[in-house]
Amino acid sequence: MxxxxxxxxxxxxxxxxxxxxxxxxxxxxxxxxxxxxxxxxxxxxxxxxxxxxxxxxxxxxxxxxxxxxxxxxxxxxxxxxxxxxxxxxxxxxxxxxxxxxxxxxxxxxxxxxxxxxxxxxxxFHLDAAQWYREADSSPFLSTVAQAVWEQRRIRVRYSRWREPTEVERTLEPYGIVLKAGRWYTVARGSSRIGTYRVKQILSLDLTEERFRRPSDFDLAQYWRQRLEEFHSQLHRDEAVVRVSARGAEQVPHCLSQAAAEAVAAGSADAEGRVTATIPMESVGALETQLLQLGAEVEVLAPVELRQRLTDTVRRTLALYECQTS
The missing domain is CATH 1.10.10.10 (Winged helix-like DNA-binding domain superfamily/Winged helix DNA-binding domain)
Structure with a gap:
C-alpha cells in the first residue's frame, strides 16, 4: 500500500x-x-x-x-x-x-x-445522479461488484414493493448498471435473469460457489431490451387533457417527455388552451403528476381520472376549510 x-x-x-x-x-x-x-x-x-x-x-x-x-x-x-x-x-x-x-x-x-x-x-465532469435526488448508496455495492467479477453466487435478503415485501434469493450476478444515479445488478435467480436494485439489498452473503457466465450474454443489449419493454408497458393507456398556456410551460417539468411532446404538438384555442391526448401509465400515477399543475390543467377523459382528481381536490379543500374555521 x-x-x-x-x-x-x-x-x-x-x-x-x-x-x-x-x-x-x-x-x-x-x-x-x-x-x-x-x-x-x-x-x-x-x-x-x-x-x-x-x-x-x-x-x-x-x-x-x-x-x-x-x-x-x-x-x-x-x-x-x-x-x-x-x-x-x-x-x-x-x-x-x-x-x-x-x-x-x-x-x-x-x-x-x-x-x-x-x-x-x-x-468536463460526469455526474450521473438526477436533480433533487440523492444518488444511491449501498454498503453492498462493492461486494456485488466483486461477485460479478469473480463469478461467485450471492445470497441476499431483498426488499421489493409487492407481497411478500422481503424475500431471500440466491443470485448469479452477470453485471452492474448505473442508471440515473441508481445502481442495479443484472442477475440470474432460480429460473430467469432479472434486475435488482442494489440499494434494496438488506443483507448479503458472498459465497464460495462459482457459476459460469454465459459467453453470449451481452449486458448492454440486455439493458436496452429491458428499457424498451419498460417504456412499452409504461404508456399502455391514454388521457385527454386541456392545458392552459401557463400550464403548457410547466408540463415538461411535471409530466413525461411523451406527454410534453403531445402537448407541444397540440393547437391552442382562442384562450390559449391546448387539448392533447397524452400517454398514461396508470390512473394513479398520472393523477399524482397532474396535481402538480393545479388549475392549469383539466382532464376530459377518462372519467375515472377526472373523478379521482375531483375527489382529491375536494378532500384538500375540506382539510384547509377545517383548519381555518
Missing part, C-alpha cells in the same frame, strides 16, 4: 509540477505528516526532489526527472475501462486503482497530449 502511494505521489509531481504537502495530502487522502514521511523516502531512494517553504512554496522534481515506472497493473488496466464513471468508481471499490492508472497514463503521454488530457479533465 505504501509503495503504491509513494509512486502516486511521484507521478503527481511529475504530471503537475510544484505541489504543496497539503495539496499532496488531499490528493492522496492521507495526512500531511504521511506526505512528509513519503517525501523523505523518495529522498533516500535518490529521487531529486526540491522543497521550498513559504506561501508559494512546495515540492518539485529537479532537472526534468521522469520515472519510467508507468506500467499498469491488472487492476489499473481494468479500472481504465470504466474511466467514464468518475466518482462512481470509488463506490465500486476501484477508486484508488482508477486514480493511479490515470496518473500512470498521463505520465506516459508526450507533453502536448498530457496537457490536453489535463485540460479535458479540468473542463
Amino acid at each position: 505504501r509503495a503504491s502511494r509513494i509512486l502516486s505521489l511521484l507521478l503527481l509531481l511529475q504530471n503537475r509540477g510544484r505541489l504543496t504537502a497539503a495539496q499532496l495530502a488531499e490528493e492522496l487522502e492521507v495526512s500531511v505528516r504521511t506526505v512528509y514521511r513519503d517525501i523523505e523516502a523518495l529522498h533516500e531512494a535518490g529521487v531529486p526532489l526540491y522543497g521550498e517553504a513559504g506561501h508559494a512554496g512546495g515540492y518539485t522534481l529537479l532537472g526534468g526527472y521522469r520515472t519510467r515506472l508507468t506500467g499498469l497493473t491488472g487492476a489499473e488496466a481494468e479500472a481504465l475501462s470504466l474511466a467514464g464513471l468518475g466518482d462512481s468508481a470509488a463506490e465500486l471499490g476501484i477508486g484508488a486503482a482508477m486514480a493511479t492508472a490515470q496518473l500512470k497514463l498521463q505520465a506516459a503521454l508526450p507533453e502536448e497530449l498530457r496537457d490536453r488530457a489535463v485540460r479535458l479533465r479540468e473542463r
Whole structure:
C-alpha cells in the first residue's frame, strides 16, 4: 500500500509540477505528516526532489526527472475501462486503482497530449445522479461488484414493493448498471435473469460457489431490451387533457417527455388552451403528476381520472376549510 502511494505521489509531481504537502495530502487522502514521511523516502531512494517553504512554496522534481515506472497493473488496466464513471468508481471499490492508472497514463503521454488530457479533465465532469435526488448508496455495492467479477453466487435478503415485501434469493450476478444515479445488478435467480436494485439489498452473503457466465450474454443489449419493454408497458393507456398556456410551460417539468411532446404538438384555442391526448401509465400515477399543475390543467377523459382528481381536490379543500374555521 505504501509503495503504491509513494509512486502516486511521484507521478503527481511529475504530471503537475510544484505541489504543496497539503495539496499532496488531499490528493492522496492521507495526512500531511504521511506526505512528509513519503517525501523523505523518495529522498533516500535518490529521487531529486526540491522543497521550498513559504506561501508559494512546495515540492518539485529537479532537472526534468521522469520515472519510467508507468506500467499498469491488472487492476489499473481494468479500472481504465470504466474511466467514464468518475466518482462512481470509488463506490465500486476501484477508486484508488482508477486514480493511479490515470496518473500512470498521463505520465506516459508526450507533453502536448498530457496537457490536453489535463485540460479535458479540468473542463468536463460526469455526474450521473438526477436533480433533487440523492444518488444511491449501498454498503453492498462493492461486494456485488466483486461477485460479478469473480463469478461467485450471492445470497441476499431483498426488499421489493409487492407481497411478500422481503424475500431471500440466491443470485448469479452477470453485471452492474448505473442508471440515473441508481445502481442495479443484472442477475440470474432460480429460473430467469432479472434486475435488482442494489440499494434494496438488506443483507448479503458472498459465497464460495462459482457459476459460469454465459459467453453470449451481452449486458448492454440486455439493458436496452429491458428499457424498451419498460417504456412499452409504461404508456399502455391514454388521457385527454386541456392545458392552459401557463400550464403548457410547466408540463415538461411535471409530466413525461411523451406527454410534453403531445402537448407541444397540440393547437391552442382562442384562450390559449391546448387539448392533447397524452400517454398514461396508470390512473394513479398520472393523477399524482397532474396535481402538480393545479388549475392549469383539466382532464376530459377518462372519467375515472377526472373523478379521482375531483375527489382529491375536494378532500384538500375540506382539510384547509377545517383548519381555518
